[in-house]
Amino acid sequence: MQRTAQTGALNQSGRIQASAVLGLLHLMMILFCAITVFPVIYSILVSLAPPRMGMLRIVPEEFFFGHYVRLFSHGQFPRYILNSVINAGGGTVISTIFSAMAGYAVSRIAFKGKNLVFGYMFFMLMLPQLTNIVPLYKIASDLGMINTYTLMIIVFGAYGVPLAVFIMKGFFDSIPKVLEEAAFIDGATAFQTFWKVVMPVCAPGIVATLLINFVYSWNNFFTPLILITTSSMKMATVGLYDFQHVLEGNQDELLAAACVVIMVPSILLFLATRKYFLRGIVEGAVKG
Amino acid sequence: MYAKTAKTNILHSLYPYLLVLPAVLLVTAVSLYPTLYSFYLSTTRFIQGSMQFVGLRNYRVLLGGAAFLESFRATMIYLAGYVLFTVFFALITALVLNKGLRFTGIYMTVIFLPWVLSEITSGAIWRWMFYRDYGILQNLIGPLFNDVGLIVTPWGAMGIVIAASVWRSVSFGMLLLLAGLQSIPKALIEASQIDGADSWVRFRRVIWPLLFPTMMVTTVFMSIQAINGVGMIMAITKGGPGRATEVLSLYMYREAIQYFNLGYAAAISVVLLGINILFAFFYIRYLRKENALAS
Known part of the structure; x- marks a missing residue:
């Protein structure tokens, strides 16, 4: 009897823990994806910046084709x-x-x-x-x-x-x-x-x-x-x-x-x- | 009637060979023959416009010279850094994605992007992220290193080249490792869960031993990539500063194209081929082990 109560409590805290872990894993993957994709996005943004304006500013002030x-x-x-x-x-x-x-x-x-x-x-x-x-x-x-x-x-x-x-x-x-x-x-x-x-x-x-x-x-x-x-x-x-x-x-x-x-x-x-x-x-x- | 059958029989038995022939001929002419030819080429030297046989002289000069040792050292540093970090990040991402998260497909697609880009475009992007005055990453992490221009210091240049190559290759390692993880029977993992093993123990005792052959396949695969990598380094540092990042492949290129020492360059490529064969031997060995485990 006592044992089931204990496992019940454990399950609940376990579930909270599990969803926290899940959130953390998603956060990790999102960060990882952001780092991966950054050079690609960055190069696209630089290519759309007016001459001599692009390199340090991530998002250009105006798009220039x-x-x-x-x-x-x-x-x-x-x-x-x-x-x-x-x-x-x-x-x-x-x-x-x-x-x-x-x-x-x-x-x-x-x-x-x-x-x-x-x-x-x-x-x-x-x-x-x-x-x-x-x-x-x-x-x-x-x-x-x-x-x-x-x-x-x-x-x-x-x-x-x-x-x-x-x-x-x-x-x-x-x-x-x-x-x-x-x-x-x-x-x-x-x-x-x-x-x-x-x-x-x-x-x-x-x-x-x-x-x-x-x-x-x-x-x-x-x-x-x-x-x-x-x-x-x-x-x-x-x-x-x-x-x-x-x-x-x-x-x-x-x-x-x-x-x-x-x-x-x-x-x-x-x-x-x-x-x-x-x-x-x-x-x-x-x-x- | 009989004649016709005989004719169809001959055609029928030749048919598979006719199907295979063009592919075999093409790779033999373009891949196998030149590779064999490189052994001959490496024993020659252009003297006054004609090719002359010089025996093993190119190898003696090559292996006795400091330039080769420097390039070999650069290659080994590059290989060690590249393989270590690629496999490390690949393992972490593979373990996470193996949990069957939502959006796994999207994550995988994004992570895979760098692999489908040309080494030369990726290299160009990485190079300008480390420009001295306005490179975006130079400005971000330069202050951690006394604000020196990282790309003009030997270790900084090597670090950038390694980082860029790791960035490009993690996805491929992840794909290989994920395939290995998914071939581990679910029942084994569940059994260890029932036995009350925590996730570290489960990883150490159940997953790691079963994943080990795949880890070795991935490690050797990445080593082969490192030995044969050239475009990324050419785009980022061109071998500089000095010869700090002039790995063997770049050394070969310089000798062949800039100095037109074809015999000498062929000797370098034979040495590279030897290293490749050594790695290929281990690759096939671990591949067999992996396949034996999976079936």
Whole structure:
């Protein structure tokens, strides 16, 4: 009797304690999120401040869009953006198509050497781009391919393939086999089954793969920094690196605007496909 | 009729290989071949416009010189700080989010933002937050350090580079650890609750041992990130002041592009590859352990 009373009291104080803890945890996460998002918000606000007004004031006195206008009406920046779109877009298309095919084979068909292919892709996933770049530069310049779209599209395509194979395989694994069997019975060829039956069901996986690859290539800085030497072929990330030298200290707001222009597509693509994006990325890192 | 079947059979058996071939060829040409080629390149040197074989000379010069040791030291300091803080913050956020709070989805999305940004934009933002006179963070925390410009002192620059990299990577570590936490059977945790274990004991005795393989996977993953990281540091300090933050990757870049010592740069990249392989070995080992635990 006494014991139940005691536990009752304990429960009540426990509940108050629990909600206090819960509040504290939320507070912690909100603080953490605020710190995380601060540099992004700050750069947007700086880019909207009138010239030479932005850096120390967090919220500008008046919003000024002139930096964006200047960015797109003067100089090379529009060209850099175009180059980024062509290189990242081309590479993404290649890696998505190739990895959809390979992912399908590895997920669905029993064939000799399947584990070898899968293991090879895992090995390639671990092979760093950094240690690859100096010899790649040498080979590409021997072939006369430095400063071409072709080179960048091929390189981005290849860089995207290993992770994309893992993501695509995961999506193909989750599709019931009955679908294909039905198509086979209806007399479809293997190729028709792949394109007309399997691919449409895998659309979310394909979209996720496309977007992850695009964002990674769009963001890539070191590869184009080394493989591209003429100004007109530079990508936006490398252009930003050049701007840093030129604009720093006197036109920081313009620099901020360039940052924002490069950030926005990545952020939007990520927000639009958050769920698949996170799933795809984690799969690449932890599936062995 | 028979001929047709035979033909379809051959096609049928070749079909998986045809599907796999483009992907395999592409990564072999762009990733594997250059990596193998780097071993050869590292034994050469450009002398009067032609490439000549010099044996292990590049390695002797590299490993015997002070520049390499300085860069190696900078890399290790960067790696230690980056991995320690990233895994620490990632663990805390993962433990909190594992409680299934409301708004977990929103928190995760916000925390993940830095990972989807280019290293060069993030680096540029962090750099101007530490400008000498009007950088917003320099003004905030500069007074704690006698008001020196942090970015121009060796330790300050290293600290900023580490802070920025941690800021970028916490989310990814959190995601890995959260996946590990969620694979711990709920029954085990409930059992320990019934036994009356408080939350610290529960963490120490139940969660930690089961999470340990994931912790190691995350730690090694972040170490690999640290070794191969380059964009963030280039944007924030360009290796400065002096060579205080010139990690091996930046050293390689400088040799390859500024001095055009391709053979020497290739030797640095082979050393980097060796470090990568060492980490990859541990990564795969812990990944196997983690997967064995999960299944």
